[in-house]
Amino acid sequence: MIPKPDPVFALIDCNSFYASCERVFRPDLRSTPIVVLSNNDGCVIARSADAKPFVKMGEPYFQIKQKLKQHGIVAFSSNYALYGDMSERVMTVIESLVPQVEIYSIDEAFADLSGVPGDLEQLGRQIRAQVYRSTGIPVGVGIAGTKTLSKLANHAAKKWQAQSGGVVDLRDQVKRDWVLKKCPASDVWGVGRRMTAHLEGLGIKSAWELSKADPWILRKRFSVVIEKTARELAGTPCLELDEPDPPKQEICCSRMFGKRLTDVVPIKEAVATYMARATEKLRAQQSLCKKIRVSIRTGFFNPDEAKYANGVIVELPYPTDDTRLMTRLAVEAVDRIYRTGFKYSKAEVLLLSLCQKGEYTEDLFSISQPAATEKVMGLMDAINGRWGRGTMRLASVPTKPDWGMRREMMSQSFTTRLDQLWTVSSR
Template sequence: MAESVLALIDCNAFYCSCERVFRPDLAGRPVVVLSNNDGCVIARSAEAKRLGIAMAAPWFQVRELAQRGEVAAFSSNYALYGDLSDRVMRTLGTLVPRLERYSIDEVFADLAGLPEPLDALGHRLQARVQKWTGIPVSVGIAGTKTLAKLANAAAKRWPERTGGVLDLRDPVVHDWVLKHSPIEDVWGVGRRLAARLRGEGVTTAWELAAQDAWSLRQRYSVVLEKTARELRGLACLGLEELEAPRQTICSSRMFGRRQYQFGALAEAVASYTARAAEKLRAQGSLCRTLRVSIQTGMHGADEARYANAALLNLPVPSDDTRVLNDYAQSGLREIFRDGFGYAKAEVLLLDLYGRSEVAADLFASAPDPAATRLMATLDAINGKFGRETLRPARIPRDPAWQMRRDLLSPRYTTRLDELWTVG
């Protein structure tokens, strides 16, 4: 049986790197990206970190630096980030046959059996992604997923020594990195768990690996037991090339400003339903139950507070945007109350079924073939020309309720009217 060899390829400061692809003038400058409604910092370039800007720092604390030109700040541009993420993944697929996409900026790769020296392959992956997409990446190579994640973190921490690529399969390198990696660097060890472990004298990855695995299971969880085993080089987590279908699908946003009219909420709910239905079709599922909810701001002392939700059961499971929106709108009419300033709406799809499961149910009607073809055409057009190319008539092009994104960069790769121009 071939030895397990995995790589974790991670885009460096991904959101900031995406903004730099079409802005070469930002090279070497501090860059930050803000959360929904320009609330706080969610991504920082290395230069921004050195400037002392903290993760989750409120925008008002950073605004003065931006106004003085000491930092470039951007609203979250999810259309751009999503498209560049897809390009990175396709580029990696030209050199590695088996990939597991872990997040928008991380992917595991199976390197077992590849003839090329893996350190050289790591640098070739790095160079190709940089050349084809403009996104810098780091590569961690090891025998387990947990070690590959740790190798990636070490490659970023010591770029002068590693060049952004680190192979942990060498026992000497493995031991040195584990002894010099704080417990917080270990995959799956969050802040609270790290505090508990430190209270027991476990401060590094090396010390966690040395713990008795069965004792960790009894005192903490089977997850931490597997983590310790993986740190020792025993693979407990395999590569998952196909993402498991979600059991629920949620689409929700805070509004850019308080909304008082039913019409504005109806537009928002229609938009969120369309996005949720698109995700539903992408995984080949149908929805039997839908939940729509609205709420006011829940923290302002001067605001009247109200929150409510409606649960709606569909007689026939569906992935048709029109059907799902009809039910969502009826639920909204049921729970809407005048006189409140609404801050958020949410659409949640529940009770999801695979298409084959519904077809096997003698008491359920099969999905309408014409509707299925229509939705497939809708998704194909939006997939090729951008998600907003075709949309329900209820959704305006520039709604008043949309997120506040005052610092939004152009969607260079997904909107014809926002293509990159030179000069």
């Protein structure tokens, strides 16, 4: 019998991902600090490494405008279409270079390198070089015998970038202990601020001290999660690559309006817009929907504004993924919950009672989704997938609504819209 190879994991993580996406198509900003803002340009949600000494995560934009100008920091509105497409490109490159991948978040993925022959540190450098060459996104690679250690190795690769070249392999015991002693326990994956305080109460301050702690005491005092963390730091694998996520049981699409709305017409436009996006997600996971919840609300933080919130459940005539039918019923539902005299700040569409095609039993005498609907929806998705989201849409969905999110500093959708492709001047 062939012995099973020792487990080896790699964590590939994009460096300052949102900021890096902005720099790909703006080489003039390669040495300029960048921050990316949340919806409606509210607060800082991402920073390039050179912006971190001057700006904290979560700082409100309106409070730090002068500070950004003072330090030459450029702010961008969040461009999720660009970030999502760049993420897909990065993950595609990684999947072409390793046997098995678990996409952990928009900017990081675990790879199973167990049994892969050759110099794995060199493979990490190959992954790093290929991702950068194909996408322009810099990544760090951490390699170790457990997922938790690979995460810490990735952290070390970025922390000591000059020495590591962006790749750290912690399978060597001496190197592993050195990194564990240099990193505080708060740097360990899954150890939050509250757990850090609890561990310090036990005299555990470094990752190395956590790896040497009695896992059974940690389990008894805290949880099985922190027990597994300690075991993984000590080199005992407790976590495997996760299977792909099952289809979602609910799909939500909501946004804050760029300004307060008092009229029902733009609110209906917003609901139609959110429904278009929600049904795209529904079809992407090949599900059908049986009911919808539509809700609207005012802001709750201005003491001078009247407060109101309401929602309604809409039963669909049959399980469907038809944007046209679901939008019509959702927009009609707005009339049942809208009240005059209020300043509305948000609308939400929630798809409920989802099922996969073929998972439900049809009644012999009940109506079902027409066969032609699947063809129409498939054609619409194909056109939008090729030519950009919103190329084919319902007439009730505006292209540039005045109620849309404030994104005054948003970059172009360089990779997802033909009319915003990157152009190169000969001058």
